Amino acid sequence: MSDRVDGHLATALEELVDDDGTPVLVALDFDGVLAPLVDDPKASRMTPAARAAVDRLGAHVWGGGAGRARLAFVSGRDLDDLAGRAAPPVGSYLVGSHGAQTGHATVAGLESVPLELTPEQTAVLAELTAALDSAVVGREGAWVQRKPSAAVLHTRQAGPADSAAAIEAAAAAAARLGLDAMHGKDVVEIAVLHTSKGEALERLRTVVAHDLGAPAARVLYAGDDTTDEKAFAVLGAGDVALKVGPGETLAAHRVPDPDGVAAVLDRITELLASGAGS
Structure with a gap:
């Protein structure tokens, strides 16, 4: 599938996986990037091409226990949910809840950093969740997802009027509680912790460089939603x-789609295997 990558993108990938020894971090959102967007988040699955490409890249990165590339999954999903959906290759980094949760895929399973809220944050989260629950009452197709540090309004299956009203109510609740509302594709996520995919990606870059004993790392980040723009914003020359x-x-x-991402991942694997990543 890597023959689908050409032109400016192909050149950028060659520069990303240069032979100068700089570590490479391949960081991927999940929904809309590796898996098509679906009405029911519980039904989300990687496309066969994306699954195979992720596994091939993971096998190359970790097969010999060496190399200078690393793989990460960065998502708005709860960390445990992300790990279950992504089935990440051993060694992969995982970031859930837009950066509020972090973990690492090991042979024994997911190793995560515990997320603890203060009593005040816990109380605010309860008030927020109650407000969003009220916002979806009588609005068919709108529903609220609970996360360890956030509540999420989903409106993909709601009609235009119900969707607009629920979103307005969610925004009002966030403003009243002094919280930021992150608007994505048919979702509004409101967290009691300040996080963003951009901040998470900057931390991952630092971790990868440190782990591989280098002063810096180059990054590829793939995303599809408005929340991914904060990750794009922290990328620079060589990324x-x-x-x-x-x-x-x-x-x-x-x-255009997850199969296009698969082609990019396969090209990166080819470049690493050719010796650029050794």
Whole structure:
């Protein structure tokens, strides 16, 4: 599938996986990037091509226990849910809840950093969740997802009027509680912790460089949603920002769908296997 990558993007990938010894972090959102967007988040699955490409890259990165590339999954999903859906190759980094949760895939399973809220944050989260629960009453198709540090309004299956009313109520609740509302594709996530995918990606870059004994690392980040723009915003020279699907974006590169992402991952694996990543 890597023959689907050409032109400007192909050149950028070659520069990403240069032979100068700089570590490479391949960081991927899940929904809309590796898995098509679906009405029911519990039904989300990687496409066969994306699954195979992730596994091939993971096997190359970790097969010999060496190398200078690392793989990460960065999602708005709860960390445990992300780990279950992504089935990450051993050694992968995981970031859940837009950066509020972090973990590492080991042979024994997911190793995560405990997330603890203060009593005040716990109380605010309870008030927030109650407000969102009220916002979806009588609005068919709108529902509220609970996370360890956030509540999420889902409106993908709601009609336009119900969706607009629920979103307005969620925004009002966030403002009243002094919280930021993150608007994505048919979702509004409100967290009691300040997080963003951009901050999470910067931390991952530092971790990878430190773990591999290098002063810096280059990053490819692939995302599809408005929340991914904060990750694109922290990328710089030598990095690759990859937008998946339509929409305005800061990213310099774009592929149409998860199978396009699979082609990019396969090309990275080929470049690493050719010796550029050794």
